[in-house]
Amino acid sequence: MNSFAENLFNEDDKVSSLVVEGKVDTRHGPILYMEDVSVSFDGFKALNKLSLFIDAGELRCMIGPNGAGKTTMMDVITGKTKPDTGSVFFGQTIDLLKMDEPAIAQAGICRKFQKPSVFDALSVFENLELALKTNKGAWNTLFFRLNSEQSDRIGDVMETVGLSALAHSRAGILSHGQKQWLEIGMLLMQEPKVMLVDEPIAGMTHQEIERTAELLLSLQGERSLVVVEHDMEFVRSIAQKVTVLHEGGVLTEGTMDEVQNDPRVIQVYLGG
Ligand SMILES: Nc1ncnc2c1ncn2[C@@H]1O[C@H](COP(=O)(O)OP(=O)(O)OP(=O)(O)O)[C@@H](O)[C@H]1O
Numbered sequence: 676m677n678s679f680a681e682n683l684f685n686e687d688d689k690v691s692s693l694v695v696e697g698k699v700d701t702r703h704g705p706i707l708y709m710e711d712v713s714v715s716f717d718g719f720k721a722l723n724k725l726s727l728f729i730d731a732g733e734l735r736c737m738i739g740p741n742g743a744g745k746t747t748m749m750d751v752i753t754g755k756t757k758p759d760t761g762s763v764f765f766g767q768t769i770d771l772l773k774m775d776e777p778a779i780a781q782a783g784i785c786r787k788f789q790k791p792s793v794f795d796a797l798s799v800f801e802n803l804e805l806a807l808k809t810n811k812g813a814w815n816t817l818f819f820r821l822n823s824e825q826s827d828r829i830g831d832v833m834e835t836v837g838l839s840a841l842a843h844s845r846a847g848i849l850s851h852g853q854k855q856w857l858e859i860g861m862l863l864m865q866e867p868k869v870m871l872v873d874e875p876i877a878g879m880t881h882q883e884i885e886r887t888a889e890l891l892l893s894l895q896g897e898r899s900l901v902v903v904e905h906d907m908e909f910v911r912s913i914a915q916k917v918t919v920l921h922e923g924g925v926l927t928e929g930t931m932d933e934v935q936n937d938p939r940v941i942q943v944y945l946g947g
């Protein structure tokens with residue numbers, strides 16, 4: 676084996692041994708655990724001793740005014756931003772602060788950005804196939820051939836995100852909402868244990884919003900979801916436990932009714 680190939684294998688080994696050694700252990704509680712996490716940008720505290728626990732399989736909604744730290748929280752979980760202080764664990768044993776972005780993604784935490792990044796020139800099916808390849812590492816991509824189990828999985832994912840009828844259509848012709856669902860499908864191909872979704876319904880039609888609510892609800896259980904969204908009607912339609920962030924920390928948590936009737940929450944939203 677030449678050294679280039681050796682390096683590729685070593686890369687893969689590192690990642691997989693990390694996942695096996697630190698197997699996600701949720702027997703004693705949350706799948707995602709943040710404690711006293713602080714992040715400063717030029718002295719400004721975007722996160723201020725944020726503590727957060729997400730249970731395995733739950734769908735958590737996060738709300739809070741602009742600048743509350745919601746996106747920064749996702750940046751910390753996915754390894755894009757390293758906090759100044761605090762701890763972030765995946766299950767009981769995996770210390771996310773010791774891992775870089777690719778390793779965190781490989782371990783099973785994935786993120787849906789606002790802007791869909793699907794490949795317009797490829798079909799829906801091909802986009803999902805590509806997501807599968809991307810997950811296999813560079814070496815395997817080189818020799819990748821889709822087996823029947825994998826193409827069945829692509830079929831299942833298309834079914835889940837409601838795009839089966841468009842399997843062979845170019846992604847470029849999809850509506851904005853359909854592109855968002857395709858991207859969610861691409862994340863699902865990587866079999867994440869935690870999905871972070873930042874403002875999923877921006878720019879969607881009313882019908883697309885309803886369909887997105889159903890989709891997100893259907894995804895919980897097998898995996899945990901953390902959904903950040905400003906649209907309160909949408910949040911209400913999917914909400915179980917809601918966390919309100921404010922000035923980089925948790926203001927309160929509870930059901931949608933509890934948080935919406937909390938005077939502190941009303942103050943934060945109305946007081947500006
Ligand atoms: N890379 C950065 N450099 C400097 N300041 C930043 C950076 N990222 C975020 N901030 C600041 O940190 C604060 C929290 O930002 P963040 O994007 O996490 O808020 P948010 O809750 O996602 O807001 P929104 O609802 O508007 O998306 C904001 O005041 C923002 O300006």
Ligand SMILES: [Mg+2]
Binds near residue numbers: 745746747
């Ligand atoms: Mg944000």
